[in-house]
Amino acid sequence: EAGVTQFPSHSVIEKGQTVTLRCDPISGHDNLYWYRRVMGKEIKFLLHFVKESKQDESGMPNNRFLAERTGGTYSTLKVQPAELEDSGVYFCASSQEESYEQYFGPGTRLTVT
């Protein structure tokens, strides 16, 4: 069974540019989560999809972040325009409904210069 995959693995952009991160969850997993870890801090929740619906987006830092999951399969997270403080590692995770554990992807390391 393929795990959670994320693309790209690294992205370096300039302040003000746009970046789109992609996450492909494990097949059949309805729940998809985005998390972020900025340097020196803990991994923090951004939002949660159940299929194509946003269950909770209370962790999204501001309206420069837009997440979508059209068709309930893969998800994208767009940052527009990027700011320096957006630098960090963005993780995606998926789980079966009511399952115990979330399976994490390797993350996308975003650097905004």
Place this chain on the structure above:
Amino acid sequence: GQNIDQPTEMTATEGAIVQINCTYQTSGFNGLFWYQQHAGEAPTFLSYNVLDGLEEKGRFSSFLSRSKGYSYLLLKELQMKDSASYLCAVRDRPGYALNFGKGTSLLVTP
């Protein structure tokens, strides 16, 4: 708010036993998870506790006391490959987001 505390760093010797503690104060509780993360890799699931007591899985065990807001991860017969960051995370609702501690960086020495 959520508050999850664990030591920043620990060092232990190959073949020994190490215990990594985690204390939490959260608005709700629906399970405590331990993940292992090697540098540059995905966090991988180690254990899950929702009831008080000890859960054993091979060399790894995890303990939970809900009344004390306390958990520990016990690693036995340490191997060099166990050098990694260990993340404690609490879920406050079913199927919901995980609230993570900052992680404990474990170094296993020969």
